[in-house]
Amino acid sequence: MNGAIGMDDSEGGPARPAEGRIGEWPGDVARAEALQQRLAPLVREEHLDADAVSLVAGLDVAYSADDDVLAAAVVVLAAPDWRTVDSATVVAQPRFPYVPGLFAFREAPPLLEAVARLETAPDVLVCDGFGVAHPRRFGLACHVGLALDRPVLGVGKTPFVGSAQPPAAERGSWSPLVDGGEVVGRCLRTRAGVKPVYVSVGHRVDLPSAGDLALRLAPQYRLPEPIRSADRLCRERLAAAA
DNA sequence: GCGACAG
DNA sequence: ATCTTGTCGC
Numbered sequence: 001m002n003g004a005i006g007m008d009d010s011e012g013g014p015a016r017p018a019e020g021r022i023g024e025w026p027g028d029v030a031r032a033e034a035l036q037q038r039l040a041p042l043v044r045e046e047h048l049d050a051d052a053v054s055l056v057a058g059l060d061v062a063y064s065a066d067d068d069v070l071a072a073a074v075v076v077l078a079a080p081d082w083r084t085v086d087s088a089t090v091v092a093q094p095r096f097p098y099v100p101g102l103f104a105f106r107e108a109p110p111l112l113e114a115v116a117r118l119e120t121a122p123d124v125l126v127c128d129g130f131g132v133a134h135p136r137r138f139g140l141a142c143h144v145g146l147a148l149d150r151p152v153l154g155v156g157k158t159p160f161v162g163s164a165q166p167p168a169a170e171r172g173s174w175s176p177l178v179d180g181g182e183v184v185g186r187c188l189r190t191r192a193g194v195k196p197v198y199v200s201v202g203h204r205v206d207l208p209s210a211g212d213l214a215l216r217l218a219p220q221y222r223l224p225e226p227i228r229s230a231d232r233l234c235r236e237r238l239a240a241a242a
Numbered sequence: 243g244c245g246a247c248a249g
Numbered sequence: 250a251t252c253t254t255g256t257c258g259c
Binding site for chain 2: 060062
Binding site for chain 1: 250
């Protein structure tokens with residue numbers, strides 16, 4: 001691995017300008033991090049009535065064992081029973097290796113392409129990963145949120161940054177996820193006695209709204225239904241591609 | 243300096 | 250993320 005990690009067209013040709021469009025690889029790690037720092041202040045937190053939401057999209061990506069192929073999936077579910085009403089998938093090659101903190105540069109491009117193929121516009125999108133619970137306060141859910149200018153939240157299975165007290169055992173209890181003295185997310189128990197999930201703001205939603213919606217989206221299982229559906233679909237799509 | 247580190 | 254079966258419990 002070298003400075004221009006994983007870049008195919010960085011050998012030989014003239015250096016590409018680092019224009020910084022969301023969804024494009026900025027050229028190297030330093031530029032990618034600088035882009036996140038520059039975009040982080042653009043994240044907006046707005047109240048969203050979780051009970052009024054009717055169309056929610058879940059986003060996820062699956063990889064082949066050798067990391068040569070990926071399948072991105074978006075599934076749109078409708079309230080109140082979260083039935084699938086639309087979906088789209090994209091099969092592609094990973095353009096960048098997994099680097100903690102730069103996860104979005106790997107997953108956002110194929111996910112955004114899949115979203116573009118939907119016929120149904122969701123009210124909110126849920127990413128498998130984090131939003132502002134990120135070293136530079138700009139995780140995958142923020143990348144997707146700013147790119148689409150839509151409400152987006154992130155739900156992760158393990159904490160990335162910060163720490164939280166274990167929430168009480170009953171479903172619905174939560175504790176703040178704190179990093180560097182800042183509340184960057186919510187540690188939320190979606191199932192009694194089961195390991196909690198970590199919810200954070202992506203864009204155009206505030207943390208209480210994101211927490212409420214995440215809980216409403218997970219009436220039965222630990223993970224929100226949109227993420228479960230997207231996870232299932234991208235695995236199926238990957239298997240079909242291979 | 244060392245370890246940890248979303249998926 | 251992915252490699253992987255059965256098993257215990259509600």
